[in-house]
Amino acid sequence: MGEIEVRLTINGKTKVLKTKPARTLLSVLHDDLKLTSVKEGCGQGDCGTCIVIMDELAVNSCLVLAGQADGKEIITLEGLAQNGDLHPLQQHFIEQWAFQCGYCTPGMLMSCYALLLHNPDPDIEEIREAIEGNLCRCTNYRGVIEAVLKAAADLNSISQSKRRKNA
Amino acid sequence: MPDLDVVGKHAVSVGSRDIVTGRAKYTPDLSFPGMLVGRLLYTAHPHARIIKLDVSKARSLPGVVSVLTHQDIPGENSYNLIETDQPILVEDIARFQGDVLAAVAAEDEDAAQAALDAIEVEYEPLPGIFDPVEAMKPGAPKLWPDRDNVYDRLLLEYGDVDAGFKEADIIIDNTYATQLIEHAFLEPEGAVARVEDNGVVVVYAGCQAPFHDRQQIARSLAVPENMVRVIVPYIGGAFGGKWEIHVQIYTALLAQATGRPVRLIRTREESILTHVKRHPVTIRYRTGAKKDGVLTAIQVEAIGDTGPYVNAGALVMDVVATHSFGPYVVPNAHLVAYTVLTNNPIAGAMRGFGMLQAHLACERQMDELAKALGIDPLEIRLRNGLDAGREIPTGVSILNGDSMKACLKEASQLSGWEKRGQEECQPAHHLRHGWGVGTILNGFGMGHNAPDSAGIQVDMALDGSVIVRTGAVDYGQGLHTILAQLTAESLGVPLSSVKIVRPDTDMTSDAGATIAARQSFVSGNAALRAVEPIRRSLLETAEELTGIPREMLALREGALFAEGERLSFTTRDLATKAWEKNRQLCSMGYYGVKYPDGIFSESSYANAGGYFTFSTEIAKVLVDIETGEVIVEELVIVTNAGKVLNPRGAQGQIEGGALMGCGCALMEELIVDQGRTLNTSLASYLIPTSSDVPMMKIKFLESPEPEGPYGARGMGETGIIHTPAAILNAVSDAIGVSLNTLPITPERVYKALEANEKGLGE
Numbered sequence: 001m002g003e004i005e006v007r008l009t010i011n012g013k014t015k016v017l018k019t020k021p022a023r024t025l026l027s028v029l030h031d032d033l034k035l036t037s038v039k040e041g042c043g044q045g046d047c048g049t050c051i052v053i054m055d056e057l058a059v060n061s062c063l064v065l066a067g068q069a070d071g072k073e074i075i076t077l078e079g080l081a082q083n084g085d086l087h088p089l090q091q092h093f094i095e096q097w098a099f100q101c102g103y104c105t106p107g108m109l110m111s112c113y114a115l116l117l118h119n120p121d122p123d124i125e126e127i128r129e130a131i132e133g134n135l136c137r138c139t140n141y142r143g144v145i146e147a148v149l150k151a152a153a154d155l156n157s158i159s160q161s162k163r164r165k166n167a
Numbered sequence: 168m169p170d171l172d173v174v175g176k177h178a179v180s181v182g183s184r185d186i187v188t189g190r191a192k193y194t195p196d197l198s199f200p201g202m203l204v205g206r207l208l209y210t211a212h213p214h215a216r217i218i219k220l221d222v223s224k225a226r227s228l229p230g231v232v233s234v235l236t237h238q239d240i241p242g243e244n245s246y247n248l249i250e251t252d253q254p255i256l257v258e259d260i261a262r263f264q265g266d267v268l269a270a271v272a273a274e275d276e277d278a279a280q281a282a283l284d285a286i287e288v289e290y291e292p293l294p295g296i297f298d299p300v301e302a303m304k305p306g307a308p309k310l311w312p313d314r315d316n317v318y319d320r321l322l323l324e325y326g327d328v329d330a331g332f333k334e335a336d337i338i339i340d341n342t343y344a345t346q347l348i349e350h351a352f353l354e355p356e357g358a359v360a361r362v363e364d365n366g367v368v369v370v371y372a373g374c375q376a377p378f379h380d381r382q383q384i385a386r387s388l389a390v391p392e393n394m395v396r397v398i399v400p401y402i403g404g405a406f407g408g409k410w411e412i413h414v415q416i417y418t419a420l421l422a423q424a425t426g427r428p429v430r431l432i433r434t435r436e437e438s439i440l441t442h443v444k445r446h447p448v449t450i451r452y453r454t455g456a457k458k459d460g461v462l463t464a465i466q467v468e469a470i471g472d473t474g475p476y477v478n479a480g481a482l483v484m485d486v487v488a489t490h491s492f493g494p495y496v497v498p499n500a501h502l503v504a505y506t507v508l509t510n511n512p513i514a515g516a517m518r519g520f521g522m523l524q525a526h527l528a529c530e531r532q533m534d535e536l537a538k539a540l541g542i543d544p545l546e547i548r549l550r551n552g553l554d555a556g557r558e559i560p561t562g563v564s565i566l567n568g569d570s571m572k573a574c575l576k577e578a579s580q581l582s583g584w585e586k587r588g589q590e591e592c593q594p595a596h597h598l599r600h601g602w603g604v605g606t607i608l609n610g611f612g613m614g615h616n617a618p619d620s621a622g623i624q625v626d627m628a629l630d631g632s633v634i635v636r637t638g639a640v641d642y643g644q645g646l647h648t649i650l651a652q653l654t655a656e657s658l659g660v661p662l663s664s665v666k667i668v669r670p671d672t673d674m675t676s677d678a679g680a681t682i683a684a685r686q687s688f689v690s691g692n693a694a695l696r697a698v699e700p701i702r703r704s705l706l707e708t709a710e711e712l713t714g715i716p717r718e719m720l721a722l723r724e725g726a727l728f729a730e731g732e733r734l735s736f737t738t739r740d741l742a743t744k745a746w747e748k749n750r751q752l753c754s755m756g757y758y759g760v761k762y763p764d765g766i767f768s769e770s771s772y773a774n775a776g777g778y779f780t781f782s783t784e785i786a787k788v789l790v791d792i793e794t795g796e797v798i799v800e801e802l803v804i805v806t807n808a809g810k811v812l813n814p815r816g817a818q819g820q821i822e823g824g825a826l827m828g829c830g831c832a833l834m835e836e837l838i839v840d841q842g843r844t845l846n847t848s849l850a851s852y853l854i855p856t857s858s859d860v861p862m863m864k865i866k867f868l869e870s871p872e873p874e875g876p877y878g879a880r881g882m883g884e885t886g887i888i889h890t891p892a893a894i895l896n897a898v899s900d901a902i903g904v905s906l907n908t909l910p911i912t913p914e915r916v917y918k919a920l921e922a923n924e925k926g927l928g929e
Contacts (some may be wrong), residue, residue, distance in 0.1 A: 036196035037190075042435040042849050043435060081188055086187065086188070099183075100180075101642055102643065135854060142863075
C-alpha cells in the first residue's frame with residue numbers, strides 16, 4: 001500500500017509526515033508523533049478520550065483519517081500549557097479533582113478548551129452539553145463543570161484587565 | 168484528634184500535574200525499540216470442541232514473528248483467582264466467548280490481523296448452558312466432566328427460621344433480579360512485556376494485583392517469581408475488572424518467545440467480550456414481621472450466574488450471603504446462595520461486589536413490608552436497625568452498628584423526608600414524584616479468614632524529603648494521595664515533600680490487591696508503622712540537640728516545635744544529624760488486619776467480615792407515566808466512613824460511585840444471547856454522561872474507627888451499593904407499582920404500569 005504525505009500544524013509547529021492512507025489521526029499522533037496525551041478508549045467515536053482540537057473544533061481523532069487532517073491546525077493537550085505555566089483549565093482541573101484515573105482527562109480538557117474558544121462565558125448547561133461526548137466512569141462530572149466555570153472566570157478577568165491596559 | 172496539618176485537609180491528588188499535562192503514561196503509551204504488536208484469536212463459538220487448530224500458514228506470513236498455541240506454553244496452561252481453571256490458550260474445549268485459541272506477535276497491526284485471519288480452526292459446536300436455573304436441575308447437561316454445574320452452595324443459618332415465620336403476623340415474599348454489568352473503564356486492558364538481558368521478564372500493565380499477576384505469569388512461563396517483574400503505570404480505571412490478570416500472560420509469553428518487546432491492547436469490543444462482569448443474581452426473599460414491623464425471620468435463596476470459570480464468583484456470592492440481611496436486627500435467618508457455572512460471560516469482581524445485589528433485594532423488601540403494614544419506610548428501618556455491638560446473622564457483633572441509625576436520621580433531615588408528599592405531587596398530568604431510601608452495611612476488607620495485609624517502605628533523605636514505595640495500586644481513587652498525607656502528617660513534613668513510588672514488584676513490597684475498599688485501611692496502617700522508626704530517630708535527635716524531652720516536642724510543617732512554638736531546627740537539620748548519629752531513616756512497615764476481640768462468635772459464618780461502613784441514600788425521582796422515563800432529581804447520601812482523610816477524594820468516591828449506581832439502576836445491561844454479548848460498544852452499552860447526573864447532596868459523619876489510620880474506614884464501594892435500591896424504591900413509590908428487576912428502563916416501567924392497569928381492570 002502506498003503512503004500519502006500529510007502536512008499538519010501541531011501545537012504551533014508544522015510537520016510533514018508520510019503515512020498509510022487508512023491510518024487515523026489518533027494513531028499518527030499517539031504512535032508516530034508520541035503525543036501520548038491523545039488516548040484511545042474505544043476507537044469508534046463513542047467515548048471522547050481521543051478528542052483534539054482541529055481548526056478550532058473538538059474532534060474525535062479516531063474518526064479522522066490522517067489524510068483528512070492534511071493542512072489542518074491541531075492542538076493536543078501537550079500544547080495547552082505555555083512555557084510550563086498551566087492553562088487555567090488545567091489548574092482548576094487539579095484543584096477541583098475533576099478526574100480520578102485521568103484517562104478521560106486529555107479529551108475532556110480539549111472539549112472544555114474548544115468550548116471556551118467559542119463561548120468564553122458558558123453556563124452549567126452549556127458545559128454539560130460540551131462534554132456530553134466525553135465519558136468519565138470515575139466521577140460525576142461535577143468537578144469538571146466547576147473547573148470550567150472557574151477557568152472561564154479567570155480567563156475573562158485576564159482579558160478584561162488586558163483590555164483596560166490597552167484602553 | 169487535634170491539630171492535624173495534612174490529614175483531613177484539602178490536598179490535590181498525587182500525579183495530578185502529570186494527568187492534566189498529558190505526561191502521565193498509561194500502558195498503551197509505553198513503547199520500546201523493536202516493539203511488536205500482540206493480538207489474540209478468540210473462539211468463534213461460546214461452547215465448542217476445537218477439532219483443528221492450524222497456525223502454520225499464519226506463521227509463514229511476512230511480518231509475523233510468532234504465533235503461539237497451547238503447545239507453546241512452557242509452564243502451566245491455566246490461571247485464575249479461586250481456582251486455576253481457565254486456560255490461557257484453549258487446548259480442547261472453549262467454554263465462553265472470551266476464550267483464547269492463539270496469540271500473535273507481528274511487526275505491525277496489519278500483519279497481526281493477517282496472521283489472525285490465516286489461522287485455521289475447526290469447531291464442533293457443543294450445546295450451551297445459558298440459564299443458571301436450568302443448569303441447576305438434575306439431569307442438566309454438565310459444563311465440566313468433573314464438576315457440578317453448581318460450583319458452590321453456601322448455607323447460612325441463624326436462630327430458628329421456622330419459628331420466626333410462625334411468630335410473624337405478615338410474610339412478604341418476592342423475587343428480585345439484577346443484570347449483567349460492564350465496568351466500562353475508559354482504558355481497555357493492555358500490557359507491554361519485554362525481556363531484560365538478565366532474563367527477567369518485565370511486564371507493564373494497568374492492574375489491581377501486581378503481586379498476584381507476578382505469581383501467575385511465573386507459573387505459566389515456568390520461571391521463579393523473582394524472574395518476573397510487574398510494573399504498574401497509570402491506570403485508566405478498574406473497578407474490580409482488572410483484579411484478575413487479563414493480557415499480561417500473553418504478552419509475557421510472546422516476549423519470551425520472540426525476545427522482543429510486545430504490546431497488546433484489547434479493543435473496546437474485546438474488552439467487553441472478555442473480562443469479568445458484575446453477576447446477575449436472582450434473589451428470592453421472604454420476610455416475616457410483626458404488625459409493628461419488627462422482623463421475626465428472613466429467608467433468602469440467591470442464584471448467581473458466574474459463567475464457566477470460577478474467578479471470584481464464589482467470593483461474590485459469599486458477600487451476597489453476608490450482606491443479604493442488611494443493617495438490621497434479624498433474630499432468625501436462613502440463606503442458601505448458589506454459584507452456578509454456565510457458558511455465559513464470566514462474572515466476578517465489580518465495585519459493590521455482591522453487596523449491591525444483596526441490598527437491592529433487602530431494601531426493596533423493607534419497602535414492601537412498610538407498604539403492606541402502612542408504616543413509613545424510614546420508621547420501619549429505624550425500628551429494625553442495628554445498635555452498637557449487635558450481632559447480625561453472620562454471627563458477627565458490629566461495634567459501630569449504631570451508625571446505621573445515625574446515617575438514616577441525618578439523611579432524613581438532609582433530604583427533608585418529613586415534607587415528603589407535600590411537593591406538588593403531579594407537576595404535570597403525566598409526571599409522578601417518588602422518594603426511596605437505601606440503607607446499607609458495607610463490609611470492607613477481605614474478611615476474617617482471608618489473608619489481608621500490606622507492606623510499605625519509607626525512606627527519608629537528608630534534606631527531609633520522603634520516598635514512599637507502595638505495592639498498592641491506585642487506579643484513581645486517591646489511595647496514593649492518602650498514603651502521602653498519612654506519611655506527611657506523621658513525619659511533620661509538607662505534603663509536597665513526599666514522593667510516591669508506584670507499584671513495581673522489584674522495588675515495592677506486596678500490599679495485596681486494591682479491592683474490597685481495603686487499601687486506605689491496610690496500606691494506610693502499614694505506612695503509619697513504617698514511619699514510626701524514622702519519627703523516633705528525628706525526635707531522639709531533636710531531644711539531644713535541644714535538651715527538651717521528646718514528649719514535649721512535635722514535628723510539623725518541616726520543622727521542630729516545642730509546646731506549640733516553632734524552634735529553629737528544620738526536618739533537614741534533624742535528618743542530617745540523625746544520619747550522622749547512625750539513626751534509622753529508612754523503614755519497612757507491615758500491617759496484618761486485626762479484629763476487635765470477641766466480635767466473632769464460635770458459630771460465625773466462615774467468611775464473615777468484621778469491619779463495616781454504614782451509609783444511607785435517599786433518592787427523589789420524577790417518573791413520566793406516559794413514556795416510562797425516570798428522571799433522578801436528587802440523591803442525598805450520608806456516610807459514616809470514620810475519619811475522612813481527604814475530603815475531595817472521599818466526596819469523589821461517593822459521587823462517582825453513586826453515578827455508576829445510576830447507570831446500574833436505569834440504563835446499563837449487557838444483552839447476552841446464547842452466550843454471545845450483543846452490545847459490545849460504548850454506543851450500544853450506555854453509561855451515564857454529563858447529562859445524566861442528578862443533584863447530589865453528600866455528608867460524612869466521622870465517628871472514628873479505632874483500628875483505622877487516623878480513624879478511617881473503607882468507603883470506595885459505598886456510593887454505588889445503595890443507589891440502585893434507593894432509585895428502585897423511589898420509582899416504585901412514584902408509580903405505586905412494585906418493580907423488582909434492574910435496570911429500570913422506560914419499557915419496564917411502562918409495562919409494569921400497563922400490567923397494573925390491566926390487573927385493576929379485571
